[in-house]
Amino acid sequence: MGRGKEGLFRGTPAWVAALILLGAALVLSLLGAVTIGSTEIPFRDVYRVIGYKLFRVGDWAYGSGNLYRAVWYLRLPRLLLAAGIGMALAVCGVVMQAIVKNPLADPYVLGISSGASLGATVAILLGVGAVFGENAVGIMAFIGAFTVSVLVVGLANVGGRANSVKLLLAGMAVSSVCGAFSNFIVYIAQDREGMQTVTYWMMGSMAGATWERDGAVLLVAVLGILFFWTQYRNLNLMLLGDESAITLGTDLHRWRQLYLLAAAAMVGFAVYAAGMIGFVGLIIPHVMRMLFGTDHKKLIPLCALAGGVFLVWADVACRVMIKGTELPIGILTAMIGAPCFIYLMARKKYGFGGGT
Amino acid sequence: MKKVISLLLILVLALSLAACGRGSVPANTTAASTEAPVTEQPSESVEESSAATEESCCPVTITTYDYAGNEIQTTYEKAPEKVLCVYQGTIETMIALGLESHVIASYGLDNPVKPEWEAGLAEMNYNEAVFAPDKETVLMMEPDMIFTWGSLFSDKNLGNQAEWIENGTNTYISTNTRRGGHDRTLENEYTDLLNIGKIFHVEDKAQALVDEMKSEIASVLAQTAGQEAPTVSIIEFLNENISNYGASSLGGDMVTQLGGILAAPDVSAIGKEDLLGLDPEVIFLVYMARTEGVEEETRSKLLDDPAFAELQAVQNGRVYTIMLGDMYASTVRSMDGIRTFAAGMYPELYR
Amino acid sequence: MRIETKALQALLGGNRILKGIDLEAGERELIGVIGPNGSGKSTLLKCIYRVLKPAAGAVYLDGRPLDDYPYKESARNVAVVAQHNYYNFDFSVTDVVLMGRAPHKRALDRDTAEDFRIVRESLGRVGMSAFAERSFSTLSGGEQQRVILARALAQRTPCLILDEPTNHLDIQYQLQLMDLVRGLNRTVIAAVHDLNIAAMYCDWLYAMKDGVVVGQGSPKELLTPAFLRQVYEVDANVITDDKGYLHILFHPGAGETK
Numbered sequence: 001m002g003r004g005k006e007g008l009f010r011g012t013p014a015w016v017a018a019l020i021l022l023g024a025a026l027v028l029s030l031l032g033a034v035t036i037g038s039t040e041i042p043f044r045d046v047y048r049v050i051g052y053k054l055f056r057v058g059d060w061a062y063g064s065g066n067l068y069r070a071v072w073y074l075r076l077p078r079l080l081l082a083a084g085i086g087m088a089l090a091v092c093g094v095v096m097q098a099i100v101k102n103p104l105a106d107p108y109v110l111g112i113s114s115g116a117s118l119g120a121t122v123a124i125l126l127g128v129g130a131v132f133g134e135n136a137v138g139i140m141a142f143i144g145a146f147t148v149s150v151l152v153v154g155l156a157n158v159g160g161r162a163n164s165v166k167l168l169l170a171g172m173a174v175s176s177v178c179g180a181f182s183n184f185i186v187y188i189a190q191d192r193e194g195m196q197t198v199t200y201w202m203m204g205s206m207a208g209a210t211w212e213r214d215g216a217v218l219l220v221a222v223l224g225i226l227f228f229w230t231q232y233r234n235l236n237l238m239l240l241g242d243e244s245a246i247t248l249g250t251d252l253h254r255w256r257q258l259y260l261l262a263a264a265a266m267v268g269f270a271v272y273a274a275g276m277i278g279f280v281g282l283i284i285p286h287v288m289r290m291l292f293g294t295d296h297k298k299l300i301p302l303c304a305l306a307g308g309v310f311l312v313w314a315d316v317a318c319r320v321m322i323k324g325t326e327l328p329i330g331i332l333t334a335m336i337g338a339p340c341f342i343y344l345m346a347r348k349k350y351g352f353g354g355g356t
Numbered sequence: 357m358k359k360v361i362s363l364l365l366i367l368v369l370a371l372s373l374a375a376c377g378r379g380s381v382p383a384n385t386t387a388a389s390t391e392a393p394v395t396e397q398p399s400e401s402v403e404e405s406s407a408a409t410e411e412s413c414c415p416v417t418i419t420t421y422d423y424a425g426n427e428i429q430t431t432y433e434k435a436p437e438k439v440l441c442v443y444q445g446t447i448e449t450m451i452a453l454g455l456e457s458h459v460i461a462s463y464g465l466d467n468p469v470k471p472e473w474e475a476g477l478a479e480m481n482y483n484e485a486v487f488a489p490d491k492e493t494v495l496m497m498e499p500d501m502i503f504t505w506g507s508l509f510s511d512k513n514l515g516n517q518a519e520w521i522e523n524g525t526n527t528y529i530s531t532n533t534r535r536g537g538h539d540r541t542l543e544n545e546y547t548d549l550l551n552i553g554k555i556f557h558v559e560d561k562a563q564a565l566v567d568e569m570k571s572e573i574a575s576v577l578a579q580t581a582g583q584e585a586p587t588v589s590i591i592e593f594l595n596e597n598i599s600n601y602g603a604s605s606l607g608g609d610m611v612t613q614l615g616g617i618l619a620a621p622d623v624s625a626i627g628k629e630d631l632l633g634l635d636p637e638v639i640f641l642v643y644m645a646r647t648e649g650v651e652e653e654t655r656s657k658l659l660d661d662p663a664f665a666e667l668q669a670v671q672n673g674r675v676y677t678i679m680l681g682d683m684y685a686s687t688v689r690s691m692d693g694i695r696t697f698a699a700g701m702y703p704e705l706y707r
Numbered sequence: 708m709r710i711e712t713k714a715l716q717a718l719l720g721g722n723r724i725l726k727g728i729d730l731e732a733g734e735r736e737l738i739g740v741i742g743p744n745g746s747g748k749s750t751l752l753k754c755i756y757r758v759l760k761p762a763a764g765a766v767y768l769d770g771r772p773l774d775d776y777p778y779k780e781s782a783r784n785v786a787v788v789a790q791h792n793y794y795n796f797d798f799s800v801t802d803v804v805l806m807g808r809a810p811h812k813r814a815l816d817r818d819t820a821e822d823f824r825i826v827r828e829s830l831g832r833v834g835m836s837a838f839a840e841r842s843f844s845t846l847s848g849g850e851q852q853r854v855i856l857a858r859a860l861a862q863r864t865p866c867l868i869l870d871e872p873t874n875h876l877d878i879q880y881q882l883q884l885m886d887l888v889r890g891l892n893r894t895v896i897a898a899v900h901d902l903n904i905a906a907m908y909c910d911w912l913y914a915m916k917d918g919v920v921v922g923q924g925s926p927k928e929l930l931t932p933a934f935l936r937q938v939y940e941v942d943a944n945v946i947t948d949d950k951g952y953l954h955i956l957f958h959p960g961a962g963e964t965k
Contacts, residue, residue, distance in 0.1 A: 246782075
């Protein structure tokens with residue numbers, strides 16, 4: 001199969017080449033981005049620190065000092081976290097769009113974002129979940145996101161099987177309820193500092209990256225992405241609709257719910273580690289579809305790698321755009337993502353890529 | 357018919373005269389009642405009652421600020437008797453100046469008042485149920501003065517200050533809560549204390565509090581003259597982000613006046629790596645004392661983070677905690693703020 | 708492979724659409740289901756291809772009840788070309804036809820060279836080889852219909868269900884498609900709108916009206932003017948031409964002669 005006549009890269013070898021390129025880009029991005037930060041650290045010193053820590057080569061002097069701390073405990077964990085979250089959000093975006101059969105969906109649709117913010121609000125303003133210690137806010141956010149997804153699935157199944165439309169409606173209903181509760185708590189708590197904390201948390205940040213957290217998030221992200229990659233056939237069938245899927249041998253009903261819960265878990269972890277980061281899960285799938293088509297066999301790995309690269313550089317930009325301070329990453333992704341979104345809409349190519 | 361109307365008119369006139377007459381009586385009863393409760397400086401109560409009788413003379417004009425941050429002038433014919441206090445600083449100021457009896461209602465404490473002020477608080481009709489009163493409640497209580505922070509006069513709260521003043525309720529806001537991006541300074545706190553002193557004719561007490569602060573600072577400067585100025589950061593953790601108090605904050609001003617150099621004077625938030633780059637000699641961690649254990653939690657957030665293990669402040673044990681209420685619109689607690697900063701910056705002085 | 712229904716009943720939105728249908732499609736027979744709109748043709752087919760659950764009665768594949776078959780297995784035995792929904796998705800034609808191989812694939816199976824060969828062959832059979840890399844959503848209605856047929860062919864099933872397959876096609880392609888279907892030599896059940904097509908290609912016809920079978924037989928036996936008047940309420944003439952094909956000639960309504 002050679003290069004197709006329609007679109008840019010429909011031929012088979014092209015997407016594999018793109019996959020390899022993106023993989024290389026991700027590794028290079030990590031190696032490159034680690035040398036950039038809010039303080040000036042020479043290239044060689046950065047790599048010496050990494051070399052020392054990973055391979056025990058070189059001068060032990062590079063295993064101590066603020067320089068070492070900056071590279072090993074701040075920059076590297078952040079970038080790895082950014083890569084993991086970017087990958088997870090991009091793939092969850094693709095999956096959610098298939099589940100609700102709508103290319104304008106993002107990973108937080110179906111109540112996941114409202115559940116997460118309710119969890120965080122409750123943790124910050126009411127102190128619930130203090131037993132979880134340091135990670136209280138993140139864990140509560142995860143619990144909120146996942147619980148709400150379960151509720152949405154349950155609600156959509158009332159009065160008959162859940163289909164895409166019922167899921168969307170259930171998602172909207174539960175979102176409104178969560179939003180109402182969140183606002184109520186904000187009002188009752190009368191806590192100015194708390195409100196500010198909630199707001200900042202909602203904007204997302206990689207600042208909380210530690211090696212322990214990274215491990216958990218990356219594990220969940222990679223496992224989740226691999227899982228969804230094996231499910232590409234069902235995801236393709238979801239776009240055809242339930243009736244066609246049955247004639248092709250698959251009852252999508254159970255799968256849809258399983259995918260929703262799996263995606264909710266992945267997004268929940270992302271939210272636990274870094275708050276809410278928007279637009280990654282919306283724009284990356286769109287761009288990849290425009291270039292490579294809708295086949296999820298190609299789309300999932302491509303989106304994963306592209307999402308990772310994107311968020312790594314977004315995190316770098318956050319730290320160096322304004323001298324001496326750090327922009328919350330959610331603001332940056334919105335600033336980049338919103339114009340892209342408008343551009344896509346204006347082109348009227350906001351279907352799953354095709355048509356007029 | 358005409359007779360009835362004229363009788364009614366005479367009745368109305370008589371009643372209003374009687375009301376006016378009664379108006380002058382409370383002045384004497386408050387003068388008497390201020391002698392009864394225990395105040396910090398009992399000798400002063402004599403002065404107070406004489407001051408109270410002065411209330412009919414010298415109307416005082418005070419400059420304060422409206423919600424947008426513009427200057428407004430307010431005139432006090434006499435010391436207000438029905439003061440509404442909202443928020444910690446204003447409540448504690450009134451107690452510290454012995455003015456509890458002038459207060460008819462109070463709201464909005466972030467943390468408990470100091471033990472020596474508890475008796476005073478008991479007289480101020482403190483309402484725990486609501487953090488700040490709504491407009492209708494305040495209208496019904498008919499205060500003659502509202503003493504609070506600028507934010508309370510937003511549209512959603514008490515509304516336009518001009519309206520209140522026109523209707524006979526003077527307003528005074530803490531100068532350091534004036535909106536419009538103005539610097540927060542110690543000077544403003546002094547001004548507030550002195551202004552309250554003027555309004556309630558307790559200028560001596562107010563001056564004493566201000567002098568105490570000024571002399572503390574002067575003494576510290578004198579004792580550390582010739583020493584190298586320490587570099588200081590005042591930071592607060594909001595989740596994982598770090599809020600920074602720079603030169604335009606009250607805390608920053610305190611540090612500068614005490615002879616310290618702010619490591620990050622111009623920004624309001626810094627990243628973790630920025631802190632590594634700044635590597636200040638002394639770090640003050642701000643916390644809000646809402647619940648038990650917050651102070652410890654805040655300390656461990658910095659000390660337990662491996663990224664910060666080699667900061668010189670951490671290695672030399674120069675990490676101190678400071679309560680928000682001591683360095684943010686802190687009025688009478690500014691003294692505590694100054695002492696905490698000074699002790700942290702020059703530990704040898706306070707050993 | 709035989710398909711039978713016994714006393715099949717179905718409800719849609721509370722209404723009884725099928726009131727007891729007995730139908731039999733024997734090995735390699737091309738069965739036509741005819742009848743006016745609303746008679747229940749599509750509903751009957753939906754029950755057979757498992758999109759609808761019957762309220763009563765059962766469907767049998769080779770004597771075994773359909774409910775005993777897992778979806779994947781019934782999809783390996785029965786392929787469907789149904790009324791087509793138009794999605795705004797950007798699959799290529801090849802991608803669409805490749806989905807026809809899904810019933811033969813387990814979860815972690817990859818798409819093999821054999822699969823791609825089957826796809827190419829199916830596209831060739833429907834005359835759409837040149838469109839292999841085109842985006843599906845850019846095709847015309849008729850072209851899309853043929854691709855869906857190719858997908859059904861790629862499923863390599865012994866049975867085929869067609870729900871008004873010739874609706875969007877030019878006459879050339881209508882005949883081509885039916886020639887193709889008949890040439891497959893498989894068991895086919897087709898709901899056909901055009902009586903002439905039904906007469907030309909089907910071995911056996913079932914005529915439906917108001918949810919019941921009102922007659923069945925070979926086209927020659929069943930399609931008489933009297934029967935047509937009963938089922939369709941029109942005036943018609945039935946002739947056989949010199950090539951042996953049955954033709955139904957319709958006349959304008961009574962009292963409107965011109």
